[in-house]
Amino acid sequence: MVNFTMDAILLILLKKLLACPAGYGRVFAGAATGAAMTCIAIVIFRKTPVLRFVVFHGVINVVMMKAGLGIKWGRELFRGWVLLYIESFLLGGVFQFVQQYIRRGSMFFLLAVISYYLVSVIWKIILFFSEKGNRYCEVEVFFGEKNDRLRGLIDTGNTLSDTISNDPVSIIDRASVRRLTEEKKPERFRYISYHSIGKKEGVMPAFRLDKMQIIRDGNKINVEHPLVAVSEEELGSENYQMIINPDILTGGKKNGDKSGSSTSV
Incomplete structure (x- = not known):
């Protein structure tokens, strides 16, 4: 559930950034696919960290974007992959910042929602100063x-x-x-x-x-x-x-x- 929540947030942010026409049902299905594949990969590749790293970053995220947003192969998929990691770093930083003020573990989903809205605001500021992105x-x-x-x-x-x-x-x-x-x-x-x-x-x-x-x-x-x-x-x-x-x-x-x-x- 934790992985699904974070994947869903990242895909929704990426959908807005790339203006993908995919519906939210498809986005959540893509997040569920990414979460399930992550859990399976953790079990299968627990003794091979290098292979697990490759599967996580070179396979699962690509499948998640294809399933959730329908991004075509090629330049647009690579662009989406890069933006997904920029979002991940930004979301992780915002999450840690918010976590300083809400320390209870049971508040994870509240933290995730707050982080989503803060990252959305940050993206809008970035897009405001980026004519091409807008x-x-x-x-x-x-x-x-x-x-x-x-x-x-x-x-x-x-x-x-x-x-x-x-x-x-x-x-x-x-x-x-x-x-x-x-x-x-x-x-x-x-x-x-x-x-x-x-x-x-x-x-x-x-x-x-x-x-x-x-x-x-x-x-x-x-x-x-x-x-x-x-x-x-x-x-x-x-x-x-x-x-x-x-x-x-x-x-x-x-x-x-x-x-x-x-x-x-």
């Missing part, structure tokens, strides 16, 4: 009877807008659109023309979602009928499925902005 968010998108939770990137370089409505345009990957629409083409859509680095001109099909919720730093921003363009290519190597136009966060419109144009279909 660029990621969770996004829940709704279309018809379907909804999906994605990882989003708030990109200040995305100035794409619709010249008909002047609405800011976000970009969503094709695989997510397929899940939302079940391969059915939306009744009304248009083409948005754009230009980017390495590509002078191109067009993307665009349509309106019913609703979008942007979850950032524990707060939810509701956006009704946002305009999204469908990317034909993979968006990036850091495991995000949507590029959020920052003007959506302020509800702004780009009057007179010609960075994007559209053609109704």
Whole structure:
């Protein structure tokens, strides 16, 4: 139970930091997996500390992140592994600090909860001073009877807008659109023309979602009928499925902005 509690806290913190779309049920299942594997490893490798060390830090934590957060193999998993240990050191330090004032052993779970909230505050302070770290968010998108939770990137370089409505345009990957629409083409859509680095001109099909919720730093921003363009290519190597136009966060419109144009279909 002690190991499960600490693993759950670390995974919840990592979920927020990486803006992973995994639900809390999956997070707790990942924590339970990590706790069970730890107990088994302690018994099996009790006489081989070197092998136990390798299993603890090279196998169990990776399995726990995969099971609890669904992080893909590669760069994002390595990034999550590094952040998990930074969290662990930070949580351990905060836990010891709080323990000075609450000495009863039976108060462990209270200590853990207090430490979680203190570490959350510290992370928010770090993110406040780190623009890059604050660029990621969770996004829940709704279309018809379907909804999906994605990882989003708030990109200040995305100035794409619709010249008909002047609405800011976000970009969503094709695989997510397929899940939302079940391969059915939306009744009304248009083409948005754009230009980017390495590509002078191109067009993307665009349509309106019913609703979008942007979850950032524990707060939810509701956006009704946002305009999204469908990317034909993979968006990036850091495991995000949507590029959020920052003007959506302020509800702004780009009057007179010609960075994007559209053609109704």
